[in-house]
Amino acid sequence: MPVISSTKNLEALSFTLVAEFDAGVERVWQIWEDPRQLERWWGPPNYPATFDRFDFQPGGAAGYYMTTPEGEKPRGWWRFTAIDAPRKLEFDDGFADESGAPVDAMGIAHAVVDLEDIGGRTRMTIMSTFESEEQMEEVMKMGMEEGMREAAGQIDAVLTEHSHA
Amino acid sequence: MVVDQLSDAEVDRLFQAFADATRRDIVRRVTVGEYSVSGLAALYAMSFAAVQKHVAVLERASLVTKEKRGREQVVRGNHEGLQRARRLLDEYEAIWRQRAERIADILAEG
Numbered sequence: 001m002p003v004i005s006s007t008k009n010l011e012a013l014s015f016t017l018v019a020e021f022d023a024g025v026e027r028v029w030q031i032w033e034d035p036r037q038l039e040r041w042w043g044p045p046n047y048p049a050t051f052d053r054f055d056f057q058p059g060g061a062a063g064y065y066m067t068t069p070e071g072e073k074p075r076g077w078w079r080f081t082a083i084d085a086p087r088k089l090e091f092d093d094g095f096a097d098e099s100g101a102p103v104d105a106m107g108i109a110h111a112v113v114d115l116e117d118i119g120g121r122t123r124m125t126i127m128s129t130f131e132s133e134e135q136m137e138e139v140m141k142m143g144m145e146e147g148m149r150e151a152a153g154q155i156d157a158v159l160t161e162h163s164h165a
Numbered sequence: 166m167v168v169d170q171l172s173d174a175e176v177d178r179l180f181q182a183f184a185d186a187t188r189r190d191i192v193r194r195v196t197v198g199e200y201s202v203s204g205l206a207a208l209y210a211m212s213f214a215a216v217q218k219h220v221a222v223l224e225r226a227s228l229v230t231k232e233k234r235g236r237e238q239v240v241r242g243n244h245e246g247l248q249r250a251r252r253l254l255d256e257y258e259a260i261w262r263q264r265a266e267r268i269a270d271i272l273a274e275g
Contacts, residue, residue: 002269003262015258019265023272031268041267044260124268126261 014129021122025115028122029086032113039064053100058083062091063100077102081110089113182226187211188219192228196242202231205240 002019021028031037035051043049043066053063062078075096082090090112095103109128116123182188187209194200194208206216220240223229227246232239 002265006258006261015261017258017261017265019268021269021272027272028268031271037271040271041264044263124265128261 014127016125016127018123018125020118021124023122024120025086025117025122028115028124032089033085035062056080056083063096075100087115178226182223182228185219185222187216188223191216191219191223191240192242192247195229195240196247199239199241201237201239203237 002021003017004020005016005018007016031041033056035054039049039051042064046069047066049064049066051062051064053061055061058080060080062080063075064077065073065075067073075098076093077096077100078091078093080089080091082088090110092110094109097103112127112129114125116125183192190209191200191205194205202217202220203213205220206213209216220229220231220238224231227243229246230241230243232241
């Protein structure tokens with residue numbers, strides 16, 4: 001289990017997650033830096049993400065869409081605000097319209113990713129702070145939907161197992 | 166499981182309720198102990214009516230309960246409502262835990 005702790009602060013509208021991985025900092029950095037690796041983990045298996053724009057430099061933008069089980073393609077954007085390879089990455093993220101243009105100028109959340117070497121392994125700390133409560137609400141709604149789909153999939157799997165037993 | 170989830174309207178009310186610093190402060194206080202609306206009004210640089218409005222928003226979001234006691238209106242934290250707010254953050258946590266698992270899988274490939 002890579003996650004070692006997570007902290008939720010309802011009042012500060014922030015969420016912090018600490019995970020440790022059996023790989024060096026340079027290797028873990030690649031899963032952020034390389035969009036082909038990033039899209040393998042950003043979205044859940046039934047909601048895969050595809051990055052079609054990825055300008056990985058301070059001030060650069062990234063654009064992606066997720067493919068829903070119904071075939072819809074909701075879009076999102078990132079703006080990299082700080083990059084200090086291979087230790088620190090900061091970006092804003094938000095929703096985009098069909099053309100990839102940001103729907104909200106401010107973004108939804110600001111993420112700060114820190115990678116720390118712990119004897120050849122890597123500790124990754126992600127702090128996600130929501131810009132405003134309305135935007136947090138939007139993310140939660142999407143997150144809930146995602147979580148519900150995930151849960152529904154797991155229930156389906158259990159039911160299928162039982163029907164074979 | 167699904168029937169246990171909040172409707173969109175409930176989520177809207179919940180996060181509207183948390184969208185204001187005074188309301189968050191009220192929630193924090195009444196979770197620890199009960200307050201009358203006038204007692205709360207004395208704490209903030211705003212009118213009784215304004216505080217009453219904040220309490221009403223929190224009440225609609227099921228984060229506090231309000232009860233008439235004599236001439237006072239007593240406000241208390243709604244434990245169940247707060248737990249539901251917590252559950253929303255749990256959902257967000259679940260998303261990130263799943264991401265961390267997927268990252269570990271990719272890294273395990275070498």
